[in-house]
Amino acid sequence: MPNPENDSAWTRLIDRLGRLPGIGKRSAERIAFHLIRQPPEETQTLATALNDLVTDLRVCSECGNLSEADPCAICADTKRDRTTVMVVERPSDIVAIEQLGSYRGLYHVLLGRLAPLDGIGPGEMNTEPLLERIRSSSIDEVVLATTPTLEGDGTALFLMEQLERLGVRVTRLARGMPTGSNFASVSKAVLSDAIQGRTSMNAGQ
Amino acid sequence: MPNPENDSAWTRLIDRLGRLPGIGKRSAERIAFHLIRQPPEETQTLATALNDLVTDLRVCSECGNLSEADPCAICADTKRDRTTVMVVERPSDIVAIEQLGSYRGLYHVLLGRLAPLDGIGPGEMNTEPLLERIRSSSIDEVVLATTPTLEGDGTALFLMEQLERLGVRVTRLARGMPTGSNFASVSKAVLSDAIQGRTSMNAGQ
DSSP: OOOHHHHHHHHHHHHHHTTSTTOOHHHHHHHHHHHHHSOHHHHHHHHHHHHHHHHHOEEOTTTOOEESSSSOHHHHOTTSEEEEEEEESSHHHHHHHHHHOOOOEEEEEOSSOOBGGGTBOGGGSSOHHHHHHHHHSOOOEEEEOOOSSHHHHHHHHHHHHHHHTTTOEEEEOOOSOOTTOOTTTSOHHHHHHHHHTOOOOSTTO | OOOHHHHHHHHHHHHHHHTSTTOOHHHHHHHHHHHHHSOHHHHHHHHHHHHHHHHHOEEOTTTOOEESSSSOHHHHOTTSEEEEEEEESSHHHHHHHHHHOOOOEEEEEOSSOOBGGGTBOGGGSSHHHHHHHHHHSOOOEEEEOOOSSHHHHHHHHHHHHHHHTTTOEEEEOOOSOOTTOOTTTSOHHHHHHHHHTOOOOSTTO
């Protein structure tokens, strides 16, 4: 007869997997089937990655970035421009922008974006701390740098509505044709953005 | 600047989650966002459940059941009827059947079922070991006890085709109206099964 303990290690895993967003009981069971057939090292590596997340990373209490320290190195850097905050969806977005070396303001990481179809609402994002930061600090410009997608745009719109009430200046990243592209390769949406957002070339305008 | 190590703990987890069946890069990131916002204990409990799976459970090399020992207690039990094998999808199905106490044969656990829409093919099930068992042992009846669903039926049909070639008797669990149900509560499919599978009540037929 199956040992009750065995059964509970199995059902415990399925229960735990089923609590993750987007994973129902059926998917959880499928993942458990997959894991039990994999070499044990694969499963252990996943377990280690989960434990590393908890032990190695903190969420910066100021900006929501992932960091070993709290506040993170960017928030703690006194040479940064503390009047500008760029709002991004994920920590890796910061990495990409920091590599440019040109942006000197602070960041705010949403750790998510609105996706109503997936059941992700405002509460699943790091929104309230952003509003609180703006209320209690010297920020005068918020740059919305959500991804240029339907969900990213929806997230930006939602944030815009919240931020407007606080009387802060809100900007968003320019949208247009990517440098190096051509008319044949860009989508209609890109072209349409480029026309709508056309900028004046006359000096002084 | 974000510490490269932090970034790698984060991306490592997303990479590992993305290797699970049915989880793409996008879902993996969403789960990681969820985990980093959860209390650390939640994530650690999941990590522990994964490690427990590997340390506490073995897949029985004979039947595919989950067990602390290999072979499992059922396969090792010399009092079981070794001429009959019941094929089930998951270890918990065995638990349910063993609770009846009436089935005395052996089992074979598929650890999955065919689900072409989810990309789960024959290779993702414990099929070949079943065929090998039948070729090399005294099994004369295989009872297909896959779940009475579209996917379970598809799995049974696939197995039937494989098993027929081995000349073994193949049966499947009866399908019909559940005891205690009534005509108003059962679905058309159930009623249809019950009519199609009607059995003779005349003695001796």
